Amino acid sequence: MGLDFSVVPGWLDTILLGGLWTIAITLSAAVLSFVGGILFAVIALYAPWIVRQPFRLFAWLFMGTPLLLQLFLIYFGLIQIGINLPAFVAGVIGLGLHFAVYNSELIQTAIVAVDKGQMEAARTLGLSRSQALRKVVVPQAVRDVIPPIGNNMIALLKDSALVSVIGVGELTLSAQLAIGRTYRPFEFYLVAAVCYYIINLGMEAVLRRIERRTALSR
Amino acid sequence: MDWELILKVYPYFLEAAWVTIQLSVLTVALGLVCGALGAAARLSRFALLRFLGAAYVSVIRGTPALIQLFLLYFGGPQIGIQLDAFEAGVIGLGINIGAYMTETMRGAIISVDRGQGEAARTLGLSQFQAFRKVVLPQALRLMIRPLGVNINAQIKGTALVAAISVVELTYTAQRYIGSTYKPFEMFMLSGLLYMAIIYATGKGITYLDSRVRLQ
Numbered sequence: 397m398g399l400d401f402s403v404v405p406g407w408l409d410t411i412l413l414g415g416l417w418t419i420a421i422t423l424s425a426a427v428l429s430f431v432g433g434i435l436f437a438v439i440a441l442y443a444p445w446i447v448r449q450p451f452r453l454f455a456w457l458f459m460g461t462p463l464l465l466q467l468f469l470i471y472f473g474l475i476q477i478g479i480n481l482p483a484f485v486a487g488v489i490g491l492g493l494h495f496a497v498y499n500s501e502l503i504q505t506a507i508v509a510v511d512k513g514q515m516e517a518a519r520t521l522g523l524s525r526s527q528a529l530r531k532v533v534v535p536q537a538v539r540d541v542i543p544p545i546g547n548n549m550i551a552l553l554k555d556s557a558l559v560s561v562i563g564v565g566e567l568t569l570s571a572q573l574a575i576g577r578t579y580r581p582f583e584f585y586l587v588a589a590v591c592y593y594i595i596n597l598g599m600e601a602v603l604r605r606i607e608r609r610t611a612l613s614r
Numbered sequence: 615m616d617w618e619l620i621l622k623v624y625p626y627f628l629e630a631a632w633v634t635i636q637l638s639v640l641t642v643a644l645g646l647v648c649g650a651l652g653a654a655a656r657l658s659r660f661a662l663l664r665f666l667g668a669a670y671v672s673v674i675r676g677t678p679a680l681i682q683l684f685l686l687y688f689g690g691p692q693i694g695i696q697l698d699a700f701e702a703g704v705i706g707l708g709i710n711i712g713a714y715m716t717e718t719m720r721g722a723i724i725s726v727d728r729g730q731g732e733a734a735r736t737l738g739l740s741q742f743q744a745f746r747k748v749v750l751p752q753a754l755r756l757m758i759r760p761l762g763v764n765i766n767a768q769i770k771g772t773a774l775v776a777a778i779s780v781v782e783l784t785y786t787a788q789r790y791i792g793s794t795y796k797p798f799e800m801f802m803l804s805g806l807l808y809m810a811i812i813y814a815t816g817k818g819i820t821y822l823d824s825r826v827r828l829q
Contacts, residue, residue, distance in 0.1 A: 399692060460809040462773030465784045465801060473797040557678035561777055568681060575688070582689030589677040589685065596676040 401583050407574040411584070414570025415591045421488055421566055422553045422599075428492030429552065430545065433499025434534060440504055442529070458497040464558050466490055471562045487559030495552050502544050506537035542610045546603040553599055554592065567591055616799050623790055624803060630786035631807040637700075637772040637782060638811065641707040642765050648712025653719035667716065674713035680774055682706050687778045703775035711768045718764055722757035723749065755826045762819035769812050783807055 439451050458466065467490040474481055481489075510533050518528035538545075560568035571588040575581045655667030674682065686695070687702035697705065726749050734744035776785035787804040791797045 457805055457809075460770075460812055461801075461805040462770040462784055462808065464773040464776060465787055465804060465808075468784075468788050468791055469797050469801040472791050472795075473801070476795055476797055554678040557680040558774075560680075568678070568684075571681075580692075582685065582692040585681055585685040585689050589681045592678055592681060593673065593676045 399582060400580065403578045403580055404583055404587055407578070407584070410570050410574060411567070411587055411591065414565065414567040414588075415595065417484075417565055417570075418553075418556055418567040418592075419595060421484065421491070421559060421564065422549075422556050422595075424488045425491035425495065425556065426549045426552055428488060429495035429499055429548070432492060432496030433503050433545070434538060436496055436500035437503035437507060437537075438529065438534070440500060441507060455497050455500065458494060459501075463490070463494050463555055464561065466494055467558060467562055483559070483563045487556075487562060487564045491552060491556060491559065494555075495548050498548050499541075499545050502541040502548075503534075503537055506540045507533060509540070510536050539610050543607055546607060549603065550596065550599060553596060557592070615802075616796055619794060619796060620799055620803055623794075623800075626790075627783065627786055627803050627807060630781060630783045630804075631811065633780065633782040634769070634772055634808070635811060637703060637707070637775060637780070638765075638769045638815075640704045641711060641772065642768055644704060644708025645711035645715050645764070645768065646761075648709055649715025649719050652712060652716030653723060656716060656720050657723060671713045671716050674710055675717075679707065679710045679771060680777060682710055683774055683778060699775065699778045699780045702778060703772070703780050707768070707771060707774065711764060711771065714764050714767075715761060718760045719753075719757055722760070723753040725756060726752045758819065758823045758826065762816065762823070765815060765819070766812055769815060770808065 436451070436455065439447060440455065443451065467487065470490045470493075471481075471483065471486045474486065514532055514536065515528050518532040519525070523531065556566060557568040560566060560572065563569070565573075567588050571584040574584045578584070652667050652670055655663040656671070658664055658667070683702065683706040686706045687697065687699060690697055690702065730752065731744050731749050734748040735741065739747065772782060773784035775782060776788060779785065783804045787800045790800045794800070
């Protein structure tokens with residue numbers, strides 16, 4: 397069986413729709429992983445022992461196991477305790493939490509690296525500890541790790557393909573749908589790969605802009 | 615926690631962990647070969663090789679590993695490549711991690727001080743000798759830790775072959791989640807095995823790194 401790309405145009409709208417879903421899931425999970433990363437970093441560094449230790453265990457588990465396994469846990473685990481989430485939501489939560497843990501590691505290091513004088517000065521000016529963290533220390537820390545967080549977001553885009561296994565109708569699953577009807581795996585996976593590559597290029601361009609905007613101009 | 619169930623199914627998970635270890639070793643070995651070739655191409659004197667190396671890295675790192683795996687396993691037969699799921703997993707993931715290792719190795723090589731190569735050339739070594747005897751040994755020392763990061767990621771990355779039905783840890787966990795409806799127990803069981811493998815590998819890398827580190 398050779399290659400025959402003539403079947404592709406008929407399925408292009410399905411594939412493109414899948415591509416839009418991939419972008420939607422990537423953006424939602426990226427926002428969750430960014431906000432979650434900041435939150436997790438503050439918890440890991442400043443929360444009382446009773447919160448911090450279980451949290452560290454959770455982070456350790458999430459960093460040491462494959463994302464695919466975590467997606468299965470979240471999707472089927474939530475069903476088991478009676479929460480029947482749509483696959484899209486489960487996928488966003490899974491991807492978002494997974495990368496939040498990685499972002500949190502980056503942000504923790506950056507928070508520790510922010511000059512001690514920043515916190516002291518903020519406290520002297522009358523800010524409470526949490527205000528000083530929120531308005532002075534964390535923003536500086538986050539700005540410092542924008543480039544590596546950007547790398548995580550690129551990784552997130554590619555890992556979003558995994559949510560096809562729990563039935564989210566994104567780009568990979570759209571390709572599979574077309575393959576199921578046409579029996580042309582090579583053609584459609586290649587088309588999907590090209591779509592991912594283009595989304596990837598677009599995302600890199602956007603991230604580079606953000607990096608330039610947030611870099612300190614000294 | 616259903617301990618009785620865990621005691622009943624853990625032998626299957628151990629067997630699956632062994633498959634995961636085999637997959638990890640083979641993909642990392644292939645990845646190192648691809649990485650070395652890729653780095654050599656990217657640093658070559660010939661523009662064509664440099665272009666090929668850059669294209670390899672860009673295409674592989676710009677698309678999901680899962681799609682690459684599907685393309686090879688399901689699409690391969692259409693272009694005359696007939697592989698079973700395990701072989702496709704090893705080759706697909708090995709080529710994938712190789713692109714990341716290419717960048718790691720290239721980074722280590724170019725961060726060796728320029729003067730080292732130049733001094734070796736001045737002392738009468740040929741370009742190749744200077745690279746092999748002076749630059750490369752220093753670069754190897756620099757690349758062990760970052761390669762360790764790649765390897766750690768790859769161990770978790772082997773989970774992808776569950777999607778083409780290779781019976782490894784994640785596939786086994788998925789199957790038992792489906793048949794027992796105990797996702798948490800199955801996650802813990804396979805998660806601990808993954809972490810044991812990653813922990814042992816990490817120890818090995820740290821040991822290797824300490825052996826070559828300069829005092």
